Amino acid sequence: MEDSSQIEQHSCIVVHTAEELLINAAVFDSTMFLIGHLSITSLYSWKTILLAVSNLFLWERVTSSPNSQMITGSLYQRVVELSHYTHDLASKVFIEFNTKFVRRQNLMLSTCHTASIFTPESSEQVHQTKLEDLLKMTISVLQAWEEPLKHMVAAVAALPDASDVMLSRAKELEERVLGLLEGLKTIFNRFHPGVVENDYTFWNGWSDLQSSDEATRYFALSNLHRCVHRDTHKVDNYLKVLKCRDVHDNNC
Secondary structure, three states: OOOHHHHHHHHHHHHHHHHHHHHHHHHHHHHHHHHOOOOOOOOOOHHHHHHHHHHHHHHHHOOOOOOHHHHHHHHHHHHHHHHHHHHHHHHHHHHHHHHHOHHHOOOOOOOOHHHHOOOOOOHHHHHHOOHHHHHHHHHHHHHOOHHHHHHHHHHHHHOOOOOHHHHHHHHHHHHHHHHHHHHHHHHHOOOOOOOOOOOOOOOOOHHHHOOOOHHHHHHHHHHHHHHHHHHHHHHHHHHHHHHHHHHHOOOO
16 A cells, blocks of 8 residues: 555656646647748757657556546647648648649559558548557558658659759658657557557669659659658548547547
8 A cells, every 4th residue: 555645746746747748738839830930951850849749649658647538639639730731741742743843744653552551441431440450550551651751852852943842841741751650659559569560561663763764753753742642641531530539439
């Protein structure tokens, strides 16, 4: 049996943790506001934002607090907002690339490399998928973009007429996808504590991005832009459903 002083000490630890997390939440909100006004080359690196998100997710481990459900809801809200911003960023990069480069070529786009990952397509299928399975599918989709996004950024940097804004957005997109991935892995640890398996998805587009033929390079890059736009939209929709289920018990 713990005496009253020990119980009081533990309670203070929980309160202190909650206070720290609320401060982190404020930092997160302020940083998100700054994103709209600062480029990726600014002093405010995405690593700062990722750190804030990682700190926020630490609340998942504080299971003894009576307000844990409220904090979990706040975390999901911020992840959903982050996901929405990521998809919006992917849309901007996709549109700019199409406007400047795709019109020059008669391109026939190929299947996305993530097509091999089984994911529900219709709204009915999404809602019929177990929460844990849907979360794992979402993680698999984001994991499949770790390698392609690195090469996409390099390919955009090599484009003769790519603007600084386009390159900055491509770099930021890579970092945001990685940030979302880490956040979702943290959530998944509630179901299976430990390291989340990396479900490798084969991507064979690297050689086309390095091709000496301009049309081949544009084809590969256009396909990547289209696919990351599609997949970030899919992830965004899945996260909204996950939040509804996990936080609101499907009552939304």
